[in-house]
Amino acid sequence: MEEGGEIICSAKEEKEVMDTPKRSKNTQIATSIGKFEESPVFNFLNNLSPIKPVKPMHISQTINPLSFTTLPAVFASPHVSSLRESRFLRRHQLSDPSKPEFSSDEGMAVDKSSEPTKKLDEQKENLDPRASEFEKNVVEFGENFNYDCNSPNSNLRSSSYLKTKHMAEYACNPSRFVPFGEEGSQRGIYVSEVNQEGITQIDPNKEPSSCDWESLISDASDLLVFESPNDYKKPIDQGSSLCENDMQKNLDAFAPNEQTGEGNEQENLSTQPGDGSEMMVNFETNDMIDASLLNDPSEKMDSENLSGLYRGMRRRCLVFDMSGARSKHFDDMQSDANVPTQDQQLVLEKTGNDSTRCVLSGIGLHLNALATTPKDYKIANHEASASGRLQISTTPSSSVNFQPQTTNQDFSNNNLAIVAFSEQQIETFENCVLPPMEDACQVSGYIANEEINQSSSPKKKKRRLEQGVEGESSCKRCNCKKSKCLKLYCECFAAGVYCVEPCACMDCFNKPIHEDTVLATRKQIESRNPLAFAPKVVRGSDSLSETGDDSSKTPASARHKRGCNCKKSGCLKKYCECYQGGVGCSINCRCEGCKNAFGRKDGSGVIGTELEFGEDETTTENPLNLNTESVPPATPLRAVRQSVQRPFSSKKKPPRSSFPSIGSSSSVFYDSSQSYGKQSSFQPPPPPKFVEHFETIGEDEIPEFLQCVSPISGIKMSSPNQKRVSPPHGVGMSPGGLRSSRKLILQSIPSFPSLTPNQ
DNA sequence: GAGTTTGAAACT
DNA sequence: CAGTTTCAAACTC
Numbered sequence: 001m002e003e004g005g006e007i008i009c010s011a012k013e014e015k016e017v018m019d020t021p022k023r024s025k026n027t028q029i030a031t032s033i034g035k036f037e038e039s040p041v042f043n044f045l046n047n048l049s050p051i052k053p054v055k056p057m058h059i060s061q062t063i064n065p066l067s068f069t070t071l072p073a074v075f076a077s078p079h080v081s082s083l084r085e086s087r088f089l090r091r092h093q094l095s096d097p098s099k100p101e102f103s104s105d106e107g108m109a110v111d112k113s114s115e116p117t118k119k120l121d122e123q124k125e126n127l128d129p130r131a132s133e134f135e136k137n138v139v140e141f142g143e144n145f146n147y148d149c150n151s152p153n154s155n156l157r158s159s160s161y162l163k164t165k166h167m168a169e170y171a172c173n174p175s176r177f178v179p180f181g182e183e184g185s186q187r188g189i190y191v192s193e194v195n196q197e198g199i200t201q202i203d204p205n206k207e208p209s210s211c212d213w214e215s216l217i218s219d220a221s222d223l224l225v226f227e228s229p230n231d232y233k234k235p236i237d238q239g240s241s242l243c244e245n246d247m248q249k250n251l252d253a254f255a256p257n258e259q260t261g262e263g264n265e266q267e268n269l270s271t272q273p274g275d276g277s278e279m280m281v282n283f284e285t286n287d288m289i290d291a292s293l294l295n296d297p298s299e300k301m302d303s304e305n306l307s308g309l310y311r312g313m314r315r316r317c318l319v320f321d322m323s324g325a326r327s328k329h330f331d332d333m334q335s336d337a338n339v340p341t342q343d344q345q346l347v348l349e350k351t352g353n354d355s356t357r358c359v360l361s362g363i364g365l366h367l368n369a370l371a372t373t374p375k376d377y378k379i380a381n382h383e384a385s386a387s388g389r390l391q392i393s394t395t396p397s398s399s400v401n402f403q404p405q406t407t408n409q410d411f412s413n414n415n416l417a418i419v420a421f422s423e424q425q426i427e428t429f430e431n432c433v434l435p436p437m438e439d440a441c442q443v444s445g446y447i448a449n450e451e452i453n454q455s456s457s458p459k460k461k462k463r464r465l466e467q468g469v470e471g472e473s474s475c476k477r478c479n480c481k482k483s484k485c486l487k488l489y490c491e492c493f494a495a496g497v498y499c500v501e502p503c504a505c506m507d508c509f510n511k512p513i514h515e516d517t518v519l520a521t522r523k524q525i526e527s528r529n530p531l532a533f534a535p536k537v538v539r540g541s542d543s544l545s546e547t548g549d550d551s552s553k554t555p556a557s558a559r560h561k562r563g564c565n566c567k568k569s570g571c572l573k574k575y576c577e578c579y580q581g582g583v584g585c586s587i588n589c590r591c592e593g594c595k596n597a598f599g600r601k602d603g604s605g606v607i608g609t610e611l612e613f614g615e616d617e618t619t620t621e622n623p624l625n626l627n628t629e630s631v632p633p634a635t636p637l638r639a640v641r642q643s644v645q646r647p648f649s650s651k652k653k654p655p656r657s658s659f660p661s662i663g664s665s666s667s668v669f670y671d672s673s674q675s676y677g678k679q680s681s682f683q684p685p686p687p688p689k690f691v692e693h694f695e696t697i698g699e700d701e702i703p704e705f706l707q708c709v710s711p712i713s714g715i716k717m718s719s720p721n722q723k724r725v726s727p728p729h730g731v732g733m734s735p736g737g738l739r740s741s742r743k744l745i746l747q748s749i750p751s752f753p754s755l756t757p758n759q
Numbered sequence: 760g761a762g763t764t765t766g767a768a769a770c771t
Numbered sequence: 772c773a774g775t776t777t778c779a780a781a782c783t784c
Contacts, residue, residue, distance in 0.1 A: 482778065488768055489778050528769090565766065574781055575765045 477503035478510075485510035486521045488532060493518070496533055536560055537581035563588030563601075571596035 478485055478492045478499060485493050485508040492499045492510055498518070499510040509517050525532045537560050560578040563586055569575040571585050571594045578585045584599015585591055594601040 478779080480779065483768095487778080489780085491780080494768095525768095532768095562767095567766075569765065569781095573765080575767090577767075580781095 478505050479503070480505040480508065482506075484508060486518065488525065493522075494533065496522075531561065534561070536562070536577055537583050559583050559586040560588065564591045565589070566591040566594070570594065571601075 478490045480487075480490045480503075483489045483493075485499050485503070485505045488494045490499070490505065490510060492503060492505075498512055499505050499508045509521075511518075522533070560581055560583055564571060564576045564578045566576045566589075569579075571579050571589070571591050574580040576585075576591065576596065578589060578591075579596055579598065582598060585594045585596040585601035586599075587601065589601045591601055
């Protein structure tokens with residue numbers, strides 16, 4: 001386990017910037033620890049506190065600078081801010097038990113678990129007043145969410161989650177829960193009294209008896225779902241420094257393991273050191289970082305070059321795969337969803353179904369473009385589920401399972417959770433860099449699944465999707481005859497998904513059985529054009545967001561990255577990728593006679609009518625609404641958000657005329673151009689084929705690693721900055737240094753995981 | 760459903 | 772980089 005964990009960790013570290021420094025520091029810290037223990041201060045503390053000195057290992061963890069710096073933010077930061085925090089940082093903070101105050105607690109917990117709870121609390125207060133505060137908050141929160149600890153189906157998850165994770169990991173360190181709890185409460189993650197209970201009760205011996213472990217686990221799994229596999233492994237990575245051993249022991253003691261294969265997975269999950277916040281983080285990051293990688297050792301082993309591509313592919317593919325395999329379980333899942341004993345499986349399968357449905361439905365082939373929808377998180381789940389497939393081949397990774405579970409319970413069992421999560425975190429998710437691959441299909445599919453669940457058979461549903469819930473456009477699959485679905489001609493392939501049943505392709509190689517071929521081809525194409533699989537249409541955050549004006553949710557600033565080359569269609573038909581993507585033409589376009597209803601290349605897009613248009617959009621289901629969002633209409637949450645956030649704030653923005661050239665810039669900045677002009681010839685645009693990413697992403701929201709990612713090389717884009725009055729806040733300069741386009745970066749990166757250096 | 764049109768993707 | 776070919780979606784009938 002350790003070896004594997006290390007390997008994983010190493011791989012992970014490379015990905016995560018945060019880890020890198022950490023590792024190097026560990027040794028140094030460790031060396032310094034000895035001195036620290038000898039220091040007068042340390043002795044003094046020891047005298048004051050009953051807590052026994054913590055093992056050097058713990059301390060080393062504690063010392064991590066990152067945790068120190070970030071931790072305060074966690075406590076103090078409001079929900080919004082927290083959401084925007086770097087995931088990695090956050091994860092790091094939260095996951096890192098190393099805070100000084102905590103460390104002592106931790107040590108105490110380990111050594112003195114038998115001590116009365118009060119004592120622990122007192123100690124805790126002494127050590128960290130903030131911890132106590134948080135604890136209180138947690139309690140309050142818990143009060144709000146009462147649930148029966150014994151009931152697996154109840155909201156217990158949170159508690160179970162905490163127990164599983166924290167108990168095993170931290171062995172009754174209440175303080176640890178604090179940050180988490182707060183975070184969780186903010187996010188709608190349930191940290192409840194149980195948590196407290198768990199904290200106080202953390203007696204390993206008791207654990208099994210107090211609550212049904214399995215049920216807890218299963219419940220916990222829900223929460224765990226949010227965690228990314230990466231995190232899961234990450235702890236392990238850190239394990240050397242962290243209480244790996246302790247964790248393991250605790251696990252053994254607490255976790256009954258009786259659970260079968262799944263149980264193992266669960267166990268793994270439970271062992272995750274991460275905390276609640278982490279869970280959120282993970283969840284968010286899931287898209288960005290391929291969980292599958294971690295899950296699948298084989299993948300890890302793969303050369304990094306391949307890994308990115310591979311993973312990206314796999315995820316997508318997996319989704320389909322899973323779907324197919326698990327689709328039949330779906331109905332069963334529904335009926336059994338609430339069954340505690342089978343929660344895990346059910347959840348997992350269920351999730352798979354969701355994804356499956358989406359996939360099967362064939363909706364949204366253009367995954368690349370996929371936008372961040374509320375479902376994004378769902379997508380993540382799907383991916384996770386997809387990764388489940390990976391499990392088959394290589395690893396019994398738990399990480400895979402957890403997400404699906406979350407989906408399950410959240411949706412099926414706990415409406416509240418769903419609501420809280422979705423509303424509070426949707427934004428986060430949206431903000432998150434999503435994998436390009438998430439396809440509309442999946443997104444809409446999820447919804448469709450929900451709908452379907454209620455009434456119809458899978459086939460019916462599928463058919464329904466194919467026909468296009470949204471409209472005719474989104475539900476088709478490929479129909480390739482000669483390309484073998486291994487070229488970008490193939491929408492499935494281009495979207496990064498395997499062809500599925502609905503496809504009418506011939507000699508299709510875009511199937512799991514030809515995975516190697518697919519990956520190789522994909523890699524080849526990527527080598528030719530790194531952004532080949534990136535979203536064609538990117539939605540950049542508008543200038544407002546850049547300028548820091550959050551008040552308005554940015555206008556739609558989506559544009560086709562490369563621009564169209566229409567000659568005859570006038571950019572008024574779906575032949576035009578811009579039009580198809582629901583975005584206006586930009587400077588990048590070489591189109592002739594552009595009449596793009598979403599915005600003309602020359603910037604002459606009808607603005608006067610824009611306002612009306614926008615209003616109409618918001619009030620109606622007009623596909624145009626999706627333009628900026630580029631999300632399939634099907635998603636309820638999304639729909640809501642759209643109405644709310646819709647960038648059509650463009651109305652608020654100065655008329656295009658005021659920014660004559662702005663529209664020109666690449667997808668990233670053009671704001672003004674974004675207006676959906678209403679033209680005499682205007683035709684209601686079709687549901688966007690492509691989805692833009694990051695519409696709401698704030699600069700700050702973007703993880704640094706993403707910011708640092710190399711920008712798109714292959715795309716022809718004009719420099720946004722050229723026309724911009726106010727340069728972007730210097731966050732991430734693209735390596736090229738031409739534009740500070742974090743937006744630009746975001747566009748490319750998010751959608752295309754493989755491109756990111758972190759992979 | 761067959762045929763045409765179109766423009767992206769691929770190739771040279 | 773430009774021109775040509777191939778391809779499959781979009782469109783028309």
